[in-house]
Amino acid sequence: MTALTEFQRLEAQGVWRETPETRQREVIVSLGEATLTLMDPRTDKPLSHWSLPAVTRLNPGRTPALYTPSTGEPDETVEIDDPLMIEAIERVQRAIATHRAKPRRLRGAATVLAVLLMLVGLIFWLPDALVRHAAQIAPPAQKRTIGLAVLSDMEAAAGPVCRRVSGQQVLDWFTPPFVGADSLVQVVPGPLNGARRLPGDLYVLGEDLLAASPGPEAAAGHLLSARLAQDDDQVTLDALRHAGLMTALRLMTLGTLPQGAMKGYGESLLAQPLPRPDLAVLPAAFAERDLSTEPFARSIDPTGTTVLPLIEADPTRAGTPARDLLTDEQWLALQQICAG
Incomplete structure (x- = not known):
C-alpha cells in the first residue's frame, strides 16, 4: 500500500508508560509496515511492539496524541506530539482499514449475488418442478x-x-x-x-x-x-x-x-x-x-x-x-x- 511504503522508515520521539503504576520514559517510536516499535533511545533496544490495526487513539483531536495497543483497559500507552508521526499513524491505519473492507465488500457482493441467483432459480425452476410433481403424483x-x-x-x-x-x-x-x-x-x-x-x-x-x-x-x-x-x-x-x-x-x-x-x-x-x-x-x-x-x-x-x-x-x-x-x-x- 502507498501509505505503508511512504512511512516505512519514519521515527519520532514519544513518552511511554508500560503500566499505569510505572513511571513514564522517553522512547523512540518507529513506524513499520504494520507495527509500531517502541525503542530505548540510548541502546536502540526494542521495548514493545504494537500492531497498527489494534492501535487506538485515546484522545482524538488533541495533542499530544495518546495511543494504546488495545481497545480494552489502556494499561500501556504512548504519547506522541510529532505531527508527521501522528498523521502517518492515521494514514496507515486508514489504509489498513480500507484494505480490510474490500474483502468484506466482495464477500457481501458475492452473498447478494448468490441470493439473487437462488431467487431467480426458484422463480424459474420451482413452478415447473411443482407442475412436474403434480403430473407424476x-x-x-x-x-x-x-x-x-x-x-x-x-x-x-x-x-x-x-x-x-x-x-x-x-x-x-x-x-x-x-x-x-x-x-x-x-x-x-x-x-x-x-x-x-x-x-x-x-x-x-x-x-x-x-x-x-x-x-x-x-x-x-x-x-x-x-x-x-x-x-x-x-x-x-x-x-x-x-x-x-x-x-x-x-x-x-x-x-x-x-x-x-x-x-x-x-x-x-x-x-x-x-x-x-x-x-x-x-x-x-x-x-x-x-x-x-x-x-x-x-x-x-x-x-x-x-x-x-x-x-x-x-x-x-x-x-x-x-x-x-x-x-x-x-x-x-x-x-x-x-x-x-
Missing part, C-alpha cells in the same frame, strides 16, 4: 379427467366425439391389446391422420383413418404407435404446463380441475404433428401382437418410399400370420361410428 382418475377436458376442447375444431353405440362397442372390444385394458379410445369426425394419446390413457382416432383404410389394421397400428410415442406422465405434464401452476396446485391440493383449464390446448394439439416413436422399435412391437406393419406404413405414405424399412420389416413377411382383428360386420360397424 396424479392418480389415474385425475389424469383421465384432464384427458377428457383436452378432448372436450379438441371437439371444438375436430367435431363432437362419435357416439354410435355399435361402433364404440367394436372399438372397446378390439383395441385393448394395442393400448391397454384400462384405456379409452374415442373417434372424432375431423381428420387426425392417425391417433393421438391424451392424459389418462385416452386415445383419439380420426374418422378419416377409418374411412380410408381397407381394414382395422392401420387403426390398430396407429394406436400402438401413439402408445409407444409418449407415456401417460409425459402427456399429462404437457397438458398441465398449458394449464399453468395454479391449476397444478389446485389439482394437488383439492384434486379438482378448474373449468376451462385446458381451453385452447386441444385445438393447439390438432395443429401439431403427431408424435411418432422411432420406426425401428415398431416391427418388434407389431410382431408381439401378430400385427402387420404394412397397413400402418401405407397409411402414412401410400407410396411406401419414406417407410420402406417398416414395410420390409413386416413380421408377416417372415411367415408370422397376421391375426384377424374384426369380422366384416364389425369393421363396417366401426367405420359407421360417426354415422347417425
